[in-house]
Amino acid sequence: MLVLPAELTHAGANACLRMLVQGLRAHANAEVWVDAAALSRFDSSALAVLLEFRRECQASGKQVRIRNLPSRLANLAALYGIAELLAPAQ
Secondary structure (H helix, E strand, O other): OEEOOOEEOHHHHHHHHHHHHHHHHHOOOOEEEEEOOOOOEEOHHHHHHHHHHHHHHHHOOOEEEEEOOOHHHHHHHHHOOOHHHHOEOO
């Protein structure tokens, strides 16, 4: 399982995406799990990172599953009309 950092803002977005993509390469499973439980400080860059990571997963034939998406981030995704793309795993 890949884990998002406590802070994911514009300043750290590229580094976080690189970390996620490296983790993706190490996963042999068809599903890649991302845990967002630690994520407490973020801006819209967090959405951009998750969407780009989703594209990377799809390009690799894998599906991303997100756990513990903060409600504020889910609300922001809904505001932008992309909530269904980041639907938390059940």
